[in-house]
Amino acid sequence: MxxxxxxxxxxxxxxxSNVCIFLALIREYESASGQRVNASKTSFLSPKKTSRSKAQRLSNLTSFCQAFLPMVYLGIPLTKGKITSPLLQPxxxxxxxxxxxxxxxxxxxTAKQVLIKHVLSSMPIHLLIPINIPKLVCKSLEKAFANFSGAVLRRETMDIRSNGPKSARLSMREV
Known part of the structure; x- marks a missing residue:
C-alpha cells in the first residue's frame, strides 16, 4: 500500500514546458519512492491576472485544483499582505x-501557571513564529490565559514571537 x-x-x-518537467519529476519521485502525490489534496495558486482558460488548462494537465488566497497551509494562514485577526481565528x-x-x-x-506556560504557550509558537501577529490577537490570548489562571496582565513573560520593534509579546503577571 x-x-x-x-x-x-x-x-x-x-x-x-516547466509544468511538464515538474510533472515528470513527480512521476519519477513516485516511481523511485513508492509514494504517491494525492492530486485531490494538491492545488496550485496563480496570479490574479491569470485567465480562467489558462488556469483550467493547468488544472486539466496536472489534475490539481486551483486554490486562492487567503488559505491555510499546515495551520498557518497564507495571504498576500498583512495577516489580520480573522485569519488567526482557528x-x-x-x-x-x-x-x-x-x-x-x-x-x-502553580498547576495553572505550568499549564499556561508549557502547554498553551507552546501550542501556537510554531504556527505564529513566521508571521507578524496582530496586537489584538496577542491581547486576546493574554486575556484568555489570565482568565484561566486568575492572573493580572503584565508585559514581560512568554514571548510568542519577536519580529522587530513592533512585535507584540504575550505575557502575564503571576498572582
Missing part, C-alpha cells in the same frame, strides 16, 4: 478550546 508524501510548497512559473479557537477543557477550579495556581 503506497504511503503519502510530506507536505511541500513548490514554486514555478506556469509555462507549459488558532485562537484551538487555544481557547484547550482552556475550556481544563477544570480551573480543580487546579492550584
Amino acid at each position: 503506497p504511503s503519502s508524501t510530506d507536505d511541500a510548497i513548490l514554486f514555478l512559473n506556469g509555462m507549459l 488558532i485562537m479557537h484551538k487555544i481557547t478550546s484547550k482552556i475550556d477543557g481544563w477544570k480551573a477550579k480543580l487546579l492550584n495556581p
Whole structure:
C-alpha cells in the first residue's frame, strides 16, 4: 500500500514546458519512492491576472485544483499582505478550546501557571513564529490565559514571537 508524501510548497512559473518537467519529476519521485502525490489534496495558486482558460488548462494537465488566497497551509494562514485577526481565528479557537477543557477550579495556581506556560504557550509558537501577529490577537490570548489562571496582565513573560520593534509579546503577571 503506497504511503503519502510530506507536505511541500513548490514554486514555478506556469509555462507549459516547466509544468511538464515538474510533472515528470513527480512521476519519477513516485516511481523511485513508492509514494504517491494525492492530486485531490494538491492545488496550485496563480496570479490574479491569470485567465480562467489558462488556469483550467493547468488544472486539466496536472489534475490539481486551483486554490486562492487567503488559505491555510499546515495551520498557518497564507495571504498576500498583512495577516489580520480573522485569519488567526482557528488558532485562537484551538487555544481557547484547550482552556475550556481544563477544570480551573480543580487546579492550584502553580498547576495553572505550568499549564499556561508549557502547554498553551507552546501550542501556537510554531504556527505564529513566521508571521507578524496582530496586537489584538496577542491581547486576546493574554486575556484568555489570565482568565484561566486568575492572573493580572503584565508585559514581560512568554514571548510568542519577536519580529522587530513592533512585535507584540504575550505575557502575564503571576498572582
